[in-house]
Amino acid sequence: MKRPVIWFSAAFAAGVALALRSFSLPWVLALTLLAGCFLFGWKCSAFRPVCVLLAGVLSGLCYTQAYHAVIQAPCAALDGTSKSMIVEVTDFPKQYDTGQRVEIRVIGSRIGCPLNFRTLAYLPKTEQDIKPGDELTATFDFYIPNQTQGFDRASYYRSQGYAILAHVNEEFGMVVTAASHRPLRYYPKAFAQTLRAVYMQHGTERQAAFWRALTTGDRTALTTTDTDHLRRAGLSHVIALSGLHVGFLISMLLLLLGRKIGTYLGIPVLLAFYLMVGWSPSVVRACVMYGLILLAFALRKEYDSVNALFFALLLILLVLPDALLSVSLQLSFTSTLGILCFAWKYQHIFSVPKRMPRRLKKVYRGVMGSLGCSVSSAALTTPFLLYHFGYLSVFSIFSNLLALWAI
Incomplete structure (x- = not known):
C-alpha cells in the first residue's frame, strides 16, 4: 500500500469527526474491531487498504472518546463552580474597554481536578501590568460559554484547547504577584x-x-470595518498566521544565513515562533511541514509534501481532537492540499511561451504562479467558505494577485 500515512490520517480525521458528532461505540466492540483490522490486514495483503481505513476511523473514534472522558470531562465538571486559587499567567493580556482577558495555567490538584489545564480568564482592569510568569490570587467562577446569535462559542473555544472559561469574582478582589524569575x-x-x-x-x-x-x-x-473588508475581499488569510508567514520566516532565514546554517537553525526558530504566537492549528500545521522540510534537507532525504501535510493533521488531532472544529484548520488544510494537488497542473498548462522575450518570462511565471496557487486553493476551500460564511468573494483570486506582491 502506497503512502499509508495519508490514508490512515484521513480515516483518523473521519473517526474524530464522527466522535465530535456524538457518534460512539462501546469500548469492547471498538477495540475488538480495531484489533481485527490489524490482524486481518496483516494476514491478507489484498484487503490491507480497507483495513488501514477502518483502523484509522476506529482509532480516531476511540481516541476522541478517550480524550473527552479523561481530559475534557473533568474540566467541564467545573461549570458553575467557584474556586479560590493561585494561577500562573501564560501570556500578555488583551485589553478591552471594561476589563482584560488573559490565558492562565491552573494546577488541577489545588482545586480537586485530576489534571492541570489552561483556560482564558476575564479580569478587571489593574494598575500593575500583567506579564507571563506572574501569579494571580483570586476567586474564579468557571463557566461553559453558550451560543451567541447562532455562533457555538463552546465548540470554538474547545477547538482552541479551552474546555472551560473563567472570570474573576471581583467581590473577593485579586492580587497580582510579579514573577521573581521569568521562565525561558x-x-x-x-x-x-x-x-x-x-x-x-x-x-x-x-x-x-x-x-x-x-x-x-x-x-x-x-477595526470591525477593516476586518469585514478583508473578509469580503478574500484576504483574511493574510492577517491569519499560517504557512504564508512561516514560509516567509524560513525563506528569510535561508536567504540571510545560507542553506546549511539556515537549515540547522530553522527548527529552533520554528519552535520560538510557535511559542511567540501561541497555539493555532494553522500555525502548528505550517511549523510541522516546514520542520519536516528542514529535517529532510539536513538528512538529505526526499521530501513528500502531501505526506507531511497529512502527518501534520494527524499530529494536531492527537494533541487536540477538537481542533477539527477549527475553521482555521479546515481552511488551512484544504487550501494547502489544493495547492499541492492542482497548482503544478495549472502551471504546466500555462507554461512560458517559447517566443516570449526573456525579460517578460519572470513576470509571466510570477503572475501565473500566483494565479495558479489562488485557483488551486479556491478549488477545495470554496465549500467550506460557503458553509461557514454563506458567501464567496468573486474578487478573491484577483485581490490575492495584487496583495501578495505587496506583502
Whole structure:
C-alpha cells in the first residue's frame, strides 16, 4: 500500500469527526474491531487498504472518546463552580474597554481536578501590568460559554484547547504577584509584546493594528470595518498566521544565513515562533511541514509534501481532537492540499511561451504562479467558505494577485 500515512490520517480525521458528532461505540466492540483490522490486514495483503481505513476511523473514534472522558470531562465538571486559587499567567493580556482577558495555567490538584489545564480568564482592569510568569490570587467562577446569535462559542473555544472559561469574582478582589524569575519559555511572548510597542511608536493606530496582525497574529486592534473588508475581499488569510508567514520566516532565514546554517537553525526558530504566537492549528500545521522540510534537507532525504501535510493533521488531532472544529484548520488544510494537488497542473498548462522575450518570462511565471496557487486553493476551500460564511468573494483570486506582491 502506497503512502499509508495519508490514508490512515484521513480515516483518523473521519473517526474524530464522527466522535465530535456524538457518534460512539462501546469500548469492547471498538477495540475488538480495531484489533481485527490489524490482524486481518496483516494476514491478507489484498484487503490491507480497507483495513488501514477502518483502523484509522476506529482509532480516531476511540481516541476522541478517550480524550473527552479523561481530559475534557473533568474540566467541564467545573461549570458553575467557584474556586479560590493561585494561577500562573501564560501570556500578555488583551485589553478591552471594561476589563482584560488573559490565558492562565491552573494546577488541577489545588482545586480537586485530576489534571492541570489552561483556560482564558476575564479580569478587571489593574494598575500593575500583567506579564507571563506572574501569579494571580483570586476567586474564579468557571463557566461553559453558550451560543451567541447562532455562533457555538463552546465548540470554538474547545477547538482552541479551552474546555472551560473563567472570570474573576471581583467581590473577593485579586492580587497580582510579579514573577521573581521569568521562565525561558515566555521570552518569545515578551519579544512579540516588544514588537507591538515598536509598531505603536512608528506608525498610526491603524497601521500598527495591521502590523501586529501580520507578524504576531494579534487581530484585536483591527477595526470591525477593516476586518469585514478583508473578509469580503478574500484576504483574511493574510492577517491569519499560517504557512504564508512561516514560509516567509524560513525563506528569510535561508536567504540571510545560507542553506546549511539556515537549515540547522530553522527548527529552533520554528519552535520560538510557535511559542511567540501561541497555539493555532494553522500555525502548528505550517511549523510541522516546514520542520519536516528542514529535517529532510539536513538528512538529505526526499521530501513528500502531501505526506507531511497529512502527518501534520494527524499530529494536531492527537494533541487536540477538537481542533477539527477549527475553521482555521479546515481552511488551512484544504487550501494547502489544493495547492499541492492542482497548482503544478495549472502551471504546466500555462507554461512560458517559447517566443516570449526573456525579460517578460519572470513576470509571466510570477503572475501565473500566483494565479495558479489562488485557483488551486479556491478549488477545495470554496465549500467550506460557503458553509461557514454563506458567501464567496468573486474578487478573491484577483485581490490575492495584487496583495501578495505587496506583502
